[in-house]
Amino acid sequence: MPRLPRRKTPRAPEKTSSRVSTRNGRQVIAQDTLKCIQAVVEACAASGATEESTFYAEPLSPLQPFSGNRTKNPVLVVNSDAFTEARRLLDKYEGAKGSVTVLNLASDEHRAGGWLRTLSKTQVSMQYPDLPSPYANIDALHNQKEEALCYSSTLYSTLKPSWFPWPNLGQGSIAGGYSPGVVVFKDDFDHDCADLPSDQWKVVSAITIAAPRWPKLTADGQNFANESDLEDLRGKIRLVYRMAAHNKQRYLVLGRQPIAQDTLERTEAVIKECVADGATEDSTFYSEQLSPLLPLLENKVKRPVLVVNSDAFTAARKLFNEHQDAKGSVAVLNLASDERRAGGWLHSLSRTQEEALCYSSTLYSTLKPSWFPWPNLGQGSIAGGYSPGVVVFKDDLDHDCANLPKEQWRTVSVITVAAPRWPKLTADGQRFANESNLEDLRGKIRLVYRMAAHNKQRYLVLGPMGCGAYACPPKLVAHEMKSILLDQEFSNYFDQVVFAVYSKGGDGNFPVFKEIFKGVNV
Template sequence: MSTFARRKAISEDTLDRIPAVLHEVREGSQDSTFIKEQLPPLSREHCPNYAPSKITVVNSDSFTAARDTMRSASERKQDAKAKVAVLNLASDERPGGGWAETLSRTQEEALCYSSTLYPTLKASYYPWANSGPSSAAGVYSPAVVIFKDDLDHDCADLPRAEWRVVSVITVAAPRSPHLSNGRFPPMTLKWMREKIRLVYRMAAHNGQPYMVLGAMGCGAYECPPTQVAEEMKAILLEEEFKGWFREVTFAVYATQRNSNYDIFKDILDGVEIGGEVEAVSS
């Protein structure tokens, strides 16, 4: 069987089984919410004030990293049912980047092969603005069930005991931006920053203390990886987000076609986040 034919068989099997999976896993859902505009800044008085931790950058599929995060939290007795938000490096043009037809291997499509994500990306949401003041938009899917392994393991069925429910944040980076000396021009940078803030706010507003992020826009959308990594780091370290996340992991595949993993590893791995914020005076 050709690689394409194999991926087609996997995708068809995933889609066919989603209703039964969601019937069996009652906390799973096809529900989602389209976020049409930037969310308000986080309220410091509601901050959980998680202790400082260090960002981890791993060479991994995002759902595999999420499953590893949940397993590790449970083994350390830190959090028996860790709530994890996974960033979907999304298309803003069509659901799953057209996964059901293209059957490609981009990060968004990889998530669709392994889970119940696809039906939460409702056609009525698409397309949305990719650039401009209204481009901080996306989809929040609160209860996606991961029931298959990643593409590196041929999307083999996971044992029932290893199925996991995560939330997925679907936000698209600027698409093929015009760059100046390999960096975003000022307005595109402004829009990118708002998209990154939206990702972090979506996780925090929905009570997701663990985040699995990625090299946002650094694949098919051709965003500059060094600048994206720098911005994702700088914004995460802003006072607004201090204390909101127990653990942050960046899942970035190492490939022969780009150096995204090495860049994100160098800029983000081991960076300390978190810590208490000052109490709000009454």
């Protein structure tokens, strides 16, 4: 039975105030993977493992017609890491060995997007001018699918330096690499990249292709502005399929883009079906703080603030089921990007809350290109959008974004506000170093509540603003959201407030918000 070379078991460092250490934790995994690659490949050579690969610098020739008869299988859309799904296919189908290929959604600039690069302070400030120094949350910028694949396998050694860079658009861009013998020997990020038992190691092939990078879009954001960019995209997709077929790969694991494309293609029809329930692509952008609310003098039953480990739209659908008067009165907070619509969900595979909402609903069509970008901090940053008629017609990512039965579709409003991005923190990492950043956070929170109240939304599904990739301290954010919610200005405006704090294992931000909102009623 093959064994990994003797080494210290990699583990992430203890959580500290330094966000650099989080990145270093990923580098520990990366360095451990690199140390193991040669031994792992040698151990699995009999199963086809190899560090060799081929770069295709131009489109492949068309395939010959396939005349055989075969059973048609449905295309599956699953909420899974690509290598995890590949392992499942190999376990399920006896004939899959040597025939499973995984699409590596790659960088055409650097090997694995630069997962091993250590950037100097000067390089960071030049490449990412909005980030605070030093280093900031570089980890948040390097968590794409390609890098996740490299952490878990021997893929990195097959991505040859001579390939890079190659053109992203235009002449020479229909290109990519084929790695026939990649060994998956670690689990995915949801399982801490733990070493797999050697009897669970799998050998797969990988197709490395780079999608068009931030192409210019039409005014509505639904199409490429340049026909040539669309042709490049089609050429890249065709190359993926031809590369798999030319290399006799019969089981393909692709990316999450099919979910996004299906949602986009159905959005217009879904809205038309739900017009009577208030569905619309219309939305409003508030470029400044709203006026304070007038006192609401009425006696109402106080309900506890709920903190649930759930997708935000799933929590919203539950409110409809529990409250007969919820129709037309449920608002969901979209923890948004102020740089790009939905953070670029059509071009990357990060799993932010905003992107999860877009996969399941008509939200994306209401996020207008004219809104973006807007300032994240300082003047003009207390801003956001209100989408009054978003239809939720798919389940959440944990349920594979499955189509919901028509009777379970729900129309909600969505409040789009961006939290402070990578604010400079105090030495203990618990507070903002700059008082002005704290005031901006408070202004954004107040805008969320005012936007809901001004639009007569009485049921709120909120979330931990900025406590993910934007690196805001969870305890601070929870205390501020609580304090402002209990401000006399908002008394009696809301019937139920739910915080949807998704956590795969029930840890992370969830227990923080659970504890701080314990016993709070509105």
